[in-house]
Amino acid sequence: MRRHTLAVLPGDGVGPEVTRAALTVLDAAQERFGFSTARTEVPLGADHYLQTGELLTDEVTASLGTADAILFGAIGSPRVTPGILERGIILELRRRMQQAINLRPVRLYEGVPTPIAGLTPARCDLVIVRENTEGAYVAQGSTVHRGTAARVAVQESVNTWYAVERAVDFAYRLASVRRKRLTLCHKTNVLVEAGALWTDVMSAVGERYPDVETDYVHVDAMCMHLPVSPERFDVVVTDNLFGDIVTDLGAVLQGGLGVAASGNLNLDGSHPSMFEPIHGSAPDIAGRGWANPAGACLSLGMMLGHLGEGEAAAAVESATAAVLADLPALAGEGMGASTQELGERIAATLTEGSAPTITGSLMSQLARVMGGDDVAW
Ligand code: NAI
Numbered sequence: 001m002r003r004h005t006l007a008v009l010p011g012d013g014v015g016p017e018v019t020r021a022a023l024t025v026l027d028a029a030q031e032r033f034g035f036s037t038a039r040t041e042v043p044l045g046a047d048h049y050l051q052t053g054e055l056l057t058d059e060v061t062a063s064l065g066t067a068d069a070i071l072f073g074a075i076g077s078p079r080v081t082p083g084i085l086e087r088g089i090i091l092e093l094r095r096r097m098q099q100a101i102n103l104r105p106v107r108l109y110e111g112v113p114t115p116i117a118g119l120t121p122a123r124c125d126l127v128i129v130r131e132n133t134e135g136a137y138v139a140q141g142s143t144v145h146r147g148t149a150a151r152v153a154v155q156e157s158v159n160t161w162y163a164v165e166r167a168v169d170f171a172y173r174l175a176s177v178r179r180k181r182l183t184l185c186h187k188t189n190v191l192v193e194a195g196a197l198w199t200d201v202m203s204a205v206g207e208r209y210p211d212v213e214t215d216y217v218h219v220d221a222m223c224m225h226l227p228v229s230p231e232r233f234d235v236v237v238t239d240n241l242f243g244d245i246v247t248d249l250g251a252v253l254q255g256g257l258g259v260a261a262s263g264n265l266n267l268d269g270s271h272p273s274m275f276e277p278i279h280g281s282a283p284d285i286a287g288r289g290w291a292n293p294a295g296a297c298l299s300l301g302m303m304l305g306h307l308g309e310g311e312a313a314a315a316v317e318s319a320t321a322a323v324l325a326d327l328p329a330l331a332g333e334g335m336g337a338s339t340q341e342l343g344e345r346i347a348a349t350l351t352e353g354s355a356p357t358i359t360g361s362l363m364s365q366l367a368r369v370m371g372g373d374d375v376a377w
């Protein structure tokens with residue numbers, strides 16, 4: 001039987017609630033598709049930090065490094081100064097595990113309410129590939145004349161051919177198993193040096209993917225096109241900062257925080273990839289069962305695709321989408337069922353195989369993209 005080792009980091013607030021629901025769905029997927037997982041729960045987060053003062057120790061890093069994948073809930077607590085846990089755990093994990101890209105599907109499922117008037121599922125199915133290690137987020141920068149009126153802050157953006165190429169190559173590869181259309185999103189008319197590097201990488205890598213059509217959109221224009229005509233896009237590749245911004249806009253299109261999923265992918269197999277809903281620990285609703293587990297379940301689906309369980313991945317996606325479509329509201333008391341009840345409902349739908357099949361499932365496309373023997377990175 002195929003067996004995968006998982007590190008599970010439920011984290012804080014609603015993190016453990018949505019993670020538990022996702023694990024219930026994982027149980028059902030294993031049962032139906034005949035694989036198993038060995039799961040190790042890692043208690044990182046506010047409680048652990050307040051008890052021990054520890055964030056991400058070398059020992060924990062080493063043990064996480066042996067997992068095939070990491071399933072992550074959310075981190076952050078009003079009991080800890082903002083930034084300590086988020087930077088010390090999430091960002092640090094992405095860095096140490098060399099998770100080169102952040103992958104964010106923007107797909108509106110049938111029956112899910114969107115704030116964009118007239119938007120239909122047929123028009124909203126794209127994936128944003130965000131470079132996850134550099135750009136403006138390399139955490140360098142400097143200030144001189146601090147504390148005076150002459151203070152100067154310099155915050156540079158770092159773009160290496162190496163990191164841009166691996167992100168762009170992944171994006172082409174994904175586009176080639178989808179609708180074969182890749183858009184570069186940048187601001188090449190102002191950020192000319194970084195822009196030229198990205199543009200040159202697009203052309204160079206593009207020679208390996210002659211059947212993928214390419215396109216370019218400035219990031220500001222992207223903020224207009226994305227809500228109005230998302231059907232223009234199949235795969236979008238962009239840098240760390242622009243990606244951070246446009247993916248939040250993307251999440252709005254697909255129904256918001258409770259629904260959106262993400263994967264932080266290590267592309268060279270040196271360390272595990274990590275999958276997480278995009279929302280935070282939501283301390284305002286923690287403990288009430290009001291968190292929507294869909295984002296966590298769809299992240300689980302991405303994880304399964306990444307592990308090569310393409311069929312299970314597609315089934316998790318369609319079961320989650322079917323349950324979402326039946327909810328009276330996407331969050332809070334109005335959902336009409338608790339987080340865990342929804343997890344059980346998704347699991348039952350998966351077991352019955354009763355959900356309509358989703359065509360072009362990103363979750364199963366990932367299995368094809370990650371699974372190929374000819375992977376070049
Ligand atoms: P948040 O995403 O936790 O919550 C924002 C709003 O969305 C809240 O009203 C919350 O109730 C609602 N919400 C979040 N997830 C939901 C779900 N699954 N279903 C229904 N409603 C949901 O963002 P916020 O409040 O800015 O941050 C809270 C904490 O989480 C902070 O400590 C923040 O730093 C941290 N955070 C952690 C992230 C992570 O672990 N990757 C990402 C974003 C924030």
Ligand code: MG
Binds near residue numbers: 244245248
């Ligand atoms: Mg963000």
